[in-house]
Amino acid sequence: MEKRIAGRLNREVGVVGLGCWQLGADWGEVDESEALALLHTAADTGVDFFDTADVYGDGRSETLVGRFLKERGDGVFVATKMGRRLPAQTTEGYNRENFLAWNDRSRRNLGVDTLDLVQLHCPPTPTYSRDEVFDTLDEMVEQQRIAAYGVSVEKVEEALAAIRRPHVASVQIILNTFRLKPLEQVLPAASEAGVAIIARVPLASGLLSGKYTAATTFGADDHRNYNRNGEAFDVGETFSGVPYEVGLEAVERLRPLVPEGATMAQFALRWIIDQPGVTVVIPGARNVAQAAANSQAAALEPVDSAAVAAVYDELIRPHVHDRW
Numbered sequence: 142m143e144k145r146i147a148g149r150l151n152r153e154v155g156v157v158g159l160g161c162w163q164l165g166a167d168w169g170e171v172d173e174s175e176a177l178a179l180l181h182t183a184a185d186t187g188v189d190f191f192d193t194a195d196v197y198g199d200g201r202s203e204t205l206v207g208r209f210l211k212e213r214g215d216g217v218f219v220a221t222k223m224g225r226r227l228p229a230q231t232t233e234g235y236n237r238e239n240f241l242a243w244n245d246r247s248r249r250n251l252g253v254d255t256l257d258l259v260q261l262h263c264p265p266t267p268t269y270s271r272d273e274v275f276d277t278l279d280e281m282v283e284q285q286r287i288a289a290y291g292v293s294v295e296k297v298e299e300a301l302a303a304i305r306r307p308h309v310a311s312v313q314i315i316l317n318t319f320r321l322k323p324l325e326q327v328l329p330a331a332s333e334a335g336v337a338i339i340a341r342v343p344l345a346s347g348l349l350s351g352k353y354t355a356a357t358t359f360g361a362d363d364h365r366n367y368n369r370n371g372e373a374f375d376v377g378e379t380f381s382g383v384p385y386e387v388g389l390e391a392v393e394r395l396r397p398l399v400p401e402g403a404t405m406a407q408f409a410l411r412w413i414i415d416q417p418g419v420t421v422v423i424p425g426a427r428n429v430a431q432a433a434a435n436s437q438a439a440a441l442e443p444v445d446s447a448a449v450a451a452v453y454d455e456l457i458r459p460h461v462h463d464r465w
Contacts, residue, residue: 142187143439145420148335149310150258150289154218156414157439158190159183159432160341160423164205165198166362171427173205180209182429184217186436192313192339192423194222194262195247203250211252220311220339221247222262222293232267237277244286260291260313263375269302279308291337295375296465300327304336313339315465316419317349318395318412318449319381319388319457322465328418337420340413344406344424345381348388351396351405355389382461394452403441410438412449 142155164176180191191209193202206219223243227234247256259281261268268274269292278290291311292303300312300323312331316323317340331338344350346365359366368379376382383391392405399408406424413422426432 142189142436143414147311147331147337147420149308150337150420151310152218152257152289154190154421155187155439156419156421157188157410157436158192158339158421158423159188159435160425161191161193161202161206162197163425163427164193165196165200165202170362175428176205177209177212179426179429179432180206181213183426183432183436184209184213186433187439188432188436189216190218190220190421190423192220192341194225195243195250196222196225196262200246200250203247207251207253218257219251219253220258220260220291220313221251221256222260223247224262224264230265232265232271235261235264235268235271235274237273237280240277240281241286244281248286255285256287258289258291258311259287260293260311263293263295266296266299269299269306275306275308282308291339293339293341295377297322297325297327301330304330304334309336311337311339311420313341313423315342315377315381316340316413316416316422317343317345317381318409318453319345319349319383319391320461320465321450321453321458322462324416328416332418338418340416340419340422342378342381343413343422344409345383345388346379348380348383348385348392349395349406349409351392351399353389353392355386377461377465382464383457384460387456387460391452391456394456395449398445398448400441403438404434407434407438407441408444410435411441412444412446414439415443415446
């Protein structure tokens with residue numbers, strides 16, 4: 142597994158990580174034994190960066206990752222998030238009292254004294270201009286509650302505002318072959334500042350796995366069903382904000398680019414790895430086979446980015462480029 146490092150993060154990590162949202166909720170049920178098995182499989186194949194959040198399954202994902210940490214031992218980097226436990230997303234809710242309470246809960250869930258990385262979980266845009274937010278995060282680093290902090294963002298301007306903050310170590314942003322806008326400013330700015338880029342939603346909620354059709358259905362507890370139009374949270378988190386039928390057409394246009402012996406998902410992950418400034422990509426997995434296959438994407442040859450951009454410009458750009 143290729144390793145990369147960003148200056149402010151001050152930690153070398155494998156370029157393919159594991160997103161753990163699906164271990165908590167919103168993707169259908171993943172039982173505990175399968176969850177622990179896929180976490181260990183990912184680690185066995187070179188993955189050392191695991192991304193979770195306090196709100197995934199109301200702490201279930203963090204708790205499962207914590208059990209894995211006890212079983213696995215050293216050499217694992219865990220990034221979590223805080224902020225979405227607010228009943229309503231208000232800038233005022235991102236305050237010292239809440240930060241400390243959320244941090245205590247995450248440390249209990251994960252079974253550690255110091256969290257490797259805590260990210261603000263897509264807070265309201267005005268949050269990035271409030272000095273007291275980042276002063277509190279600095280205080281938490283000084284108290285060794287957290288080793289570093291970052292942000293998970295929806296919009297490019299939020300990422301750029303975060304990068305300008307001197308102690309922000311990472312920016313997590315949606316980046317995939319259906320979301321090319323971060324390539325224009327965010328990745329160059331992060332690279333210059335030494336900020337890690339964590340690429341999330343890399344398979345566009347599974348669309349870029351190439352396994353879905355117009356007849357595919359999703360369970361009632363799956364956000365690909367209940368958040369199609371942004372009913373529960375930002376619509377950009379579901380299929381990257383691309384209309385489902387448009388995404389299917391784009392996948393078929395991309396399919397001929399997939400190297401022989403590789404899967405569509407591995408191709409999509411390799412494209413992200415190829416982008417200058419990316420530190421780690423965090424695909425999810427629902428079973429051990431998916432976890433192992435994701436890791437193998439790091440071994441593929443570079444992707445034809447010009448061909449990917451052509452499909453984006455023709456089919457995807459009108460639906461997403463100016464929204465996030």
